Each structure stands twice: as structure tokens, then as C-alpha cells.
Amino acid sequence: MIEVINLTKKFGDFTAVEDANLTINYGSFIGLLGPNGAGKTTLIKMLIGLLKPTKGEVFIEGQKMNRHNNDIKSKIGIIPQHTNLDKELTVYENLVFAARLFKIKKKDHGIKIEKLLHFMELEKSRDKQASQLSGGMQRKLMIAKALINEPEIIFLDEPTVGVDINGRRKIWDILKAMRSMGKTILLTTHYIEEADYLCDEVCFIDQGRIFENDTPAILKERLGEYTVEYFDENLKTNYKYFDTRADAIVFSKSIENFTYTIRDTTLEDVFYNFTNRKVM
Known part of the structure; x- marks a missing residue:
């Protein structure tokens, strides 16, 4: 589904991502694992068309990805690292706003929103302002927003950062459910146990370079x-x-x-x- 070829991003003399190569198959759950500053977010931004690569290409379903490829963008859901909620709107209103951005008809988005509220266990908070939600609840609402257009591919950039252990485990259950639906998922994280628990494969990235890519079990077996x-x-x-x-x-x-x-x-x-x- 996703082919990353020699992807490089430089900011002046600084190389944030260098010659990244990666193949992501349909329905797989891939973890991009590395410390803060390793290049994870920069790589994600190039994959979704927000950053133009210095060198290299990204193909999604055979189409070259760029900022103007709306066909591919319509199939993608994005959960960014930083909160993208309108804090003055309620939970329900945030989802209505997201539906309108995707030009989902009013007669259709009501049903979609009710399903998402149930799926995310946000029904009791539907009329709360986003600013009144806990960190974990805000993350769940961000995931709900990203799913409003029923995307085939989901990019999650540090989805549980700043979330307590109980909230993190609930988000893990949501991500596992998304995987069971056949979604193709790319997750960036610096939580080792998160990648080990959730992902079919993990890619280690450090100082902008992907240096290992395999299943968690095989990587551990190789080491001992x-x-x-x-x-x-x-x-x-x-x-x-x-x-x-x-x-x-x-x-x-x-x-x-x-x-x-x-x-x-x-x-x-x-x-x-x-x-x-x-x-x-």
C-alpha cells in the first residue's frame, strides 16, 4: 500500500531524515520507533504530503504522494502529536466540524458521529467542551476525528504521549480494534512496550536513518x-x-x-x- 523510496529531508545543513526506504503492506500495523528527535515526525509529514522531500518519493496505492493529491488524502486519517481540537467546541461539535471538512452530507454524518462516540466511549462526554476533557479523552476525540471519513490508512504520531497508563491502555484497545477492521496503520512512538504490544512490524529509526525493520519477535530472537x-x-x-x-x-x-x-x-x-x- 505504501512505498517509501530513498526519502531524505534536509533543513539547511541538518539532515532530519536520510535515505529512508520502507514498504507497508495492506492491513499491516507498523511501528516507527525511536527517541525524541530521531526523525519520526518529519518522516510522517513527508508521507502525508505536509513536507516536500529534499530527495526521494512516496507512493500510496501506486500514486505519488504530494500536497495536492486529494484522492490519496481522502483515504488517510491523521492523528498528530499535538492536539488539533477546537477547545471551545463540544465533543459532538468537533466531530461535526471534522465531517464538514470532508464534505460529508448532514444526513450521513449524524450516524457516523453516533457510531464513533460509541466506539470511543465518548457518549457521556458528547456535550462537554474539549477543554474540559482529560488528556486521554482528548486523544480519543482526536482519533474519532481522524476516523470520520472512514480512512483506509491511519497515521498516528505519538498518540499516547502525555496520557496516563489507564488512558494509554484504552487507546491501545481502540488501535487493536482498528487493526482488526483491516486498516493499514503507521504508528510513531518512543514507548517501547507500545510498539511491542501493538505492531506487526517495527522500524527502528535514529538520527534520521531507519536501521532495522522486522517483527518484534524476530528482532528479539536475533539478539538472543x-x-x-x-x-x-x-x-x-x-x-x-x-x-x-x-x-x-x-x-x-x-x-x-x-x-x-x-x-x-x-x-x-x-x-x-x-x-x-x-x-x-
Whole structure:
């Protein structure tokens, strides 16, 4: 569905994204994972036509993406990192406004809005001003706005940033439901567990470059499914990775004088192993 070819974006002497290549198939849920400033948002803006690439191309359903391709834009839903709600309007009014932007007929948008309010569990808040909603509820309303045109492709840029753990888990359920509907989803996040839990595949990006792209399970298997984490005499935490728990146990006997733990390898371990700095 989406083909990214040698995509590069420079701002003066600074390269925000460099030679990104990515293929996203129909109905897949892809996570773009990296620390703040890695280039995730810049890449998303090029994919949706808000930024013109310095070099490279984006094709969506075989059509070249640009700012003026309204046919493709009509098939896309976007949940930006920063709030795009009209804070003075109610929940219901925000959805009506979104429907009008997509030129959805009045006789049709009422039904769509009621379905979205139910899907997002926003029915009891329909008459509240957006400014009165919690951070998690505002995020749910932003997702509802992005779904008003029944898009085939959904881009989510840090959809749970600033949301508490309960709100984040509820949004995860919504995203899983969207995946079950056959939507093609690209999610940017710096929450490791979010990508591991939700995504079919993850792409690691750091300093503007995509350097790994595979399923979470395969990425962890490549590194080693078991991790020995120990704190040494230099007051430094070390990590050793092993294919089997038995191998991890054998190694642990050589560091019995140190504080250590044997645990399952995580996506954070994979990222840290490649970049030597954690995603926070």
C-alpha cells in the first residue's frame, strides 16, 4: 500500500531524515520507533504530503504522494502529536466540524458521529467542551476525528504521549480494534512496550536513518531471547544475550559476585544494542 523510496529531508545543513526506504503492506500495523528527535515526525509529514522531500518519493496505492493529491488524502486519517481540537467546541461539535471538512452530507454524518462516540466511549462526554476533557479523552476525540471519513490508512504520531497508563491502555484497545477492521496503520512512538504490544512490524529509526525493520519477535530472537543484566564493580550495568535460558544460567555462574537478573529480552534491549542509548 505504501512505498517509501530513498526519502531524505534536509533543513539547511541538518539532515532530519536520510535515505529512508520502507514498504507497508495492506492491513499491516507498523511501528516507527525511536527517541525524541530521531526523525519520526518529519518522516510522517513527508508521507502525508505536509513536507516536500529534499530527495526521494512516496507512493500510496501506486500514486505519488504530494500536497495536492486529494484522492490519496481522502483515504488517510491523521492523528498528530499535538492536539488539533477546537477547545471551545463540544465533543459532538468537533466531530461535526471534522465531517464538514470532508464534505460529508448532514444526513450521513449524524450516524457516523453516533457510531464513533460509541466506539470511543465518548457518549457521556458528547456535550462537554474539549477543554474540559482529560488528556486521554482528548486523544480519543482526536482519533474519532481522524476516523470520520472512514480512512483506509491511519497515521498516528505519538498518540499516547502525555496520557496516563489507564488512558494509554484504552487507546491501545481502540488501535487493536482498528487493526482488526483491516486498516493499514503507521504508528510513531518512543514507548517501547507500545510498539511491542501493538505492531506487526517495527522500524527502528535514529538520527534520521531507519536501521532495522522486522517483527518484534524476530528482532528479539536475533539478539538472543534471554538477557543477563548485571551491575559490575565499576558501577555499570551490563547486558549479555543468549539463545537459551540454560546458556544464560551458565554465564550467570561466572558473575555470582555481582547483582544480576535473568529475564526475557525486550525490544528496548534490541534498540539499546544497536544505538547504545535507551529510548525514554
